[in-house]
Amino acid sequence: MDAKALAIVLAAGKGTRMRSKLPKVMHPVGGLPMIRHVLKASSDAGIDHRALVVDPDAGWAQNLPEAPSVFVQAEQLGTAHAVLSARTAMTDAHDVAVVLYGDNPLISGSTIAGALSRARAGADVVVLAFRSADPTGYGRVLMTGGALSAIREERDATPAERAVTLCNSGIMVVRNGPAFGAIADISNTNAKGEYYLTDLVEIGLARGLKMAVEEAPLEDVIGVNDREQLAQAEAIFQDRARRNAMAVATLEAPQTVFFSHDTELAEDVYVEPQVVFGPGVRVGEGARIRAFSHLEGAQVAAGAVVGPYARLRPGAAIGSGARVGNFVEIKNAELGEGAKVNHLAYVGDASIGARANLGAGTITCNYDGKYKYHTEVAEGAFVGSNSALVAPVSIGARAYIGSGSVVTEDVPADALAIGRGRQVNKPDRSPARRKPDDG
Ligand code: UD1
Ligand code: CA
Numbered sequence: 001m002d003a004k005a006l007a008i009v010l011a012a013g014k015g016t017r018m019r020s021k022l023p024k025v026m027h028p029v030g031g032l033p034m035i036r037h038v039l040k041a042s043s044d045a046g047i048d049h050r051a052l053v054v055d056p057d058a059g060w061a062q063n064l065p066e067a068p069s070v071f072v073q074a075e076q077l078g079t080a081h082a083v084l085s086a087r088t089a090m091t092d093a094h095d096v097a098v099v100l101y102g103d104n105p106l107i108s109g110s111t112i113a114g115a116l117s118r119a120r121a122g123a124d125v126v127v128l129a130f131r132s133a134d135p136t137g138y139g140r141v142l143m144t145g146g147a148l149s150a151i152r153e154e155r156d157a158t159p160a161e162r163a164v165t166l167c168n169s170g171i172m173v174v175r176n177g178p179a180f181g182a183i184a185d186i187s188n189t190n191a192k193g194e195y196y197l198t199d200l201v202e203i204g205l206a207r208g209l210k211m212a213v214e215e216a217p218l219e220d221v222i223g224v225n226d227r228e229q230l231a232q233a234e235a236i237f238q239d240r241a242r243r244n245a246m247a248v249a250t251l252e253a254p255q256t257v258f259f260s261h262d263t264e265l266a267e268d269v270y271v272e273p274q275v276v277f278g279p280g281v282r283v284g285e286g287a288r289i290r291a292f293s294h295l296e297g298a299q300v301a302a303g304a305v306v307g308p309y310a311r312l313r314p315g316a317a318i319g320s321g322a323r324v325g326n327f328v329e330i331k332n333a334e335l336g337e338g339a340k341v342n343h344l345a346y347v348g349d350a351s352i353g354a355r356a357n358l359g360a361g362t363i364t365c366n367y368d369g370k371y372k373y374h375t376e377v378a379e380g381a382f383v384g385s386n387s388a389l390v391a392p393v394s395i396g397a398r399a400y401i402g403s404g405s406v407v408t409e410d411v412p413a414d415a416l417a418i419g420r421g422r423q424v425n426k427p428d429r430s431p432a433r434r435k436p437d438d439g
Pocket of ligand 1: 010011012013025053054073075076077078079081082101102103137138139140151153167168169170195196197198222223224225
């Protein structure tokens with residue numbers, strides 16, 4: 001734990017280049033808002049005091065699980081001005097501030113920790129830089145004689161400076177004392193009329209402060225200003241997630257499998273092509289997720305088989321060795337060990353016992369237009385195809401439901417229930433119902 005470092009996370013403003021009603025830093029990468037990736041990375045780096053700078057309309061900042069101290073920047077006058085909005089968070093208890101931008105969703109704890117240790121080794125300011133073949137839009141990190149001399153924003157850069165491919169990530173570690181104090185002296189005499197934190201480099205050098213540059217891979221520090229960059233960040237995130245998953249699980253076609261920030265696959269999970277893991281999914285050892293399945297908020301126990309073409313919605317809990325087959329949707333329902341729902345079914349708000357079997361076309365009618373109700377199917381029960389289980393209803397252990405039943409009353413254990421109109425055969429009545437040329 002690093003009790004002496006303060007993280008200042010900048011997240012004010014709408015992010016106009018995103019052209020969205022949703023604040024930029026709330027756009028998700030891997031199903032998690034960008035700002036939460038950044039807050040988490042700071043805590044992975046061991047930092048436990050976080051100051052978050054937001055604009056006055058940022059209601060979203062109030063209930064973040066990472067619980068940062070929130071500071072409001074009334075007007076967005078630039079990144080230096082934003083840091084100063086949180087200056088009271090920087091107390092004598094802190095030796096450094098780590099400035100992070102809310103639109104750097106791929107930053108990792110170890111990269112932050114690396115920059116931190118450079119400051120602890122003596123630098124007053126550490127700039128985290130990266131190389132990019134296409135530096136468009138980023139501030140350029142200018143070096144003179146092997147030493148950092150300035151960071152130039154693109155709008156203010158000369159053509160020669162624009163040709164520089166060393167870019168500013170935005171992440172900066174600033175030592176408490178003269179270096180942090182110098183932020184207050186930054187002016188806004190530039191093309192945008194903003195207070196640029198990046199000007200700290202030139203001011204600091206003029207005052208004899210020690211500057212350092214630390215390089216990080218592009219994949220760690222990509223900045224997201226528009227939706228194209230958002231898609232790039234997502235692609236990098238997915239590649240990482242696939243590699244992580246393949247440490248223990250088999251992905252038959254990794255490029256076609258999509259993960260969330262919190263997907264957990266146990267050892268020997270086998271994932272077929274075209275599978276989407278929404279947030280909150282855990283898959284147990286040796287389970288198989290077959291092609292074209294979509295899972296979200298679901299748990300799949302060891303050895304279960306899901307899909308192809310299955311949909312597990314939040315609250316689905318598939319027991320060990322259970323089977324969920326094609327065109328089956330499961331929501332807020334548990335399937336016991338070895339239970340089977342193999343074809344074309346909807347199981348919502350239900351508990352299905354161990355080894356129960358729901359036939360093709362079984363539907364839990366869980367909603368009456370106003371309220372939701374629970375369906376219970378006890379262990380070993382067999383529900384014939386195309387049955388409607390009208391909740392609230394319970395089916396006893398080992399009971400048998402005839403195909404096509406509409407079950408509105410509880411069925412005792414071991415009973416046979418048939419809830420449908422009887423078939424009537426009328427001999428020789430077919431010809432009269434046909435057109436003469438029907439044959
Ligand atoms: C910034 C850097 C640039 C760097 C790039 C990396 C400056 C002046 N420029 O440019 O050198 O290459 O990031 O991605 O720092 N913010 C506030 N209040 C403000 C202004 C910005 O909180 O008044 C926040 C934004 O929410 C954002 C972050 O600061 O999260 C960066 O601002 P942004 O406008 O995206 O800066 P860039 O133009 O990307
Ligand atoms: Ca940015």
